[in-house]
Amino acid sequence: MTDPRLARTTPAPKPGIVHLGPGAFFRAFNAVFTEDAMAHTPGDWGIIAVSLKSPTARDQLAPQEGVFTSVTLAPDGPSDRVIGAICGILVAPENPGAVVDAMAAPQTRIVSLTITEKGYCHAPATGRLDLSHPDIAHDLAGGAPRSAPGFLVAALAQRHKAGQPGFTVMSCDNLPDNGALTRQIVLDFARARDPDLARWIADTVAFPATMVDRITPATIPDDIARLAKRTGYNDPACVQHEPFRQWVIEDHFPQGRPAWDAVGAHCVASVAAHETMKLRCLNGTHSTLAYLGYLAGYDTIAQTVANPAFARLCQYLWQHEILPTVPQPEGEDLTAYAAALLTRYANPAIKHRTWQIAMDGSQKLPQRILATISDNHAANRPCPGLALAVAGWMRYVGGIDEKGAPITVKDPLAELLRRTSDSAKTTADKVRALLAVEQVFDPALACNTTFQSQLISAYSDLTAHGAQNSVERFLHNIAIFQPDI
Numbered sequence: 001m002t003d004p005r006l007a008r009t010t011p012a013p014k015p016g017i018v019h020l021g022p023g024a025f026f027r028a029f030n031a032v033f034t035e036d037a038m039a040h041t042p043g044d045w046g047i048i049a050v051s052l053k054s055p056t057a058r059d060q061l062a063p064q065e066g067v068f069t070s071v072t073l074a075p076d077g078p079s080d081r082v083i084g085a086i087c088g089i090l091v092a093p094e095n096p097g098a099v100v101d102a103m104a105a106p107q108t109r110i111v112s113l114t115i116t117e118k119g120y121c122h123a124p125a126t127g128r129l130d131l132s133h134p135d136i137a138h139d140l141a142g143g144a145p146r147s148a149p150g151f152l153v154a155a156l157a158q159r160h161k162a163g164q165p166g167f168t169v170m171s172c173d174n175l176p177d178n179g180a181l182t183r184q185i186v187l188d189f190a191r192a193r194d195p196d197l198a199r200w201i202a203d204t205v206a207f208p209a210t211m212v213d214r215i216t217p218a219t220i221p222d223d224i225a226r227l228a229k230r231t232g233y234n235d236p237a238c239v240q241h242e243p244f245r246q247w248v249i250e251d252h253f254p255q256g257r258p259a260w261d262a263v264g265a266h267c268v269a270s271v272a273a274h275e276t277m278k279l280r281c282l283n284g285t286h287s288t289l290a291y292l293g294y295l296a297g298y299d300t301i302a303q304t305v306a307n308p309a310f311a312r313l314c315q316y317l318w319q320h321e322i323l324p325t326v327p328q329p330e331g332e333d334l335t336a337y338a339a340a341l342l343t344r345y346a347n348p349a350i351k352h353r354t355w356q357i358a359m360d361g362s363q364k365l366p367q368r369i370l371a372t373i374s375d376n377h378a379a380n381r382p383c384p385g386l387a388l389a390v391a392g393w394m395r396y397v398g399g400i401d402e403k404g405a406p407i408t409v410k411d412p413l414a415e416l417l418r419r420t421s422d423s424a425k426t427t428a429d430k431v432r433a434l435l436a437v438e439q440v441f442d443p444a445l446a447c448n449t450t451f452q453s454q455l456i457s458a459y460s461d462l463t464a465h466g467a468q469n470s471v472e473r474f475l476h477n478i479a480i481f482q483p484d485i
């Protein structure tokens, strides 16, 4: 007998937020915070969740009227909680007009986004909208929108025309200065369409920056089966996440916001230092572990850091190459923050696949690792550990693992990167060819000769000895040549 489907037992809240990108992270984070905030301070902050691409989230959520289970995976066992904050679900390609109408409706005071790095359709090196992106070119040609910038501008245009104030646009993606970046791409799009509208947006619409953090691996069928065994219901929309959560929000919401600050979020004047801390310390080592761990044959982050060499590599990176570049965020003990990360990674209940984190590296590397390297170079500090991480990425996007088997590289630049890697025969040529990919590498960094030779030597090590031995050799060399480390 199949288990009954999870069903809504409390009335859905009235909408106040439209959210683009209803994936696992949004459900484990924004939806839970908003549910908590409405329980603390009642208000109409129900969320209309919008898929920009696939109907999967709708197909999972709609039969259960938007409710889903948030499963907290502590090392000593799971706890389950049903979340009811989602009050509507739309699939943009099926009905783009309904999405624009929902965003333009006067009760929508916030449009939030978790659309991943590539959803911003920007050139990561410049932070400007990529006008040649196929979805942007399509949207600018006047068709029903497909892209996030296209939807935001179409809905803001409707509000402007109706004499309504704009909604607040809140990015919750792992991008540096995500508020300013979102504002820039929206203004770039609006200017290309209607300069008056662009001026109105620039003058009146708020784009607060946020730093978001909760490790949320993709849900797999086993998770759904285990939940059914515990609860007796079937919930394909469930999400699994760690107990930890941290949300730092630039407090600029002219149309109001839920009482997120009353339930654990920090609403502050500037999130920049927190954002740098999180992107470089957490996401930087996550990506390092993803590429080197995957190449070494590890399926998950917890398995990777269970190997003492990989754990030690993280500690070395935080202490010597990452933290020296991070400004002090208010109220944070940076050393304790980094130490706690290792405990979070080691949580055996969290099966976060190295392959999942390795996805879209071309969009992630600049803010997670390359900016840190550039800052170190500017201060004349060597950073061979981060060079090893970048060499790991270079090996990975070459598309062949250490056993000679193909890697399924998921990245908008996968084909270009593979072609670039294949076009060169020697290690040095491969490294130089990949460094010339300007969508990823700032030319100033790419032509730094110290960086080039560190990369060439790390790449040769990876090819000759494999990732596992290369990490061990790296730590051994550091101990000999820099004994104070």
Ligand code: CS2
Pocket: 174, 212, 213, 214, 215, 216, 282, 283, 286, 287, 356, 357, 358, 364
């Ligand atoms: C991860 C992040 O998938 C990835 O690239 O590094 O999603 C990470 O788990 C979150 O940023 C944690 O808050």
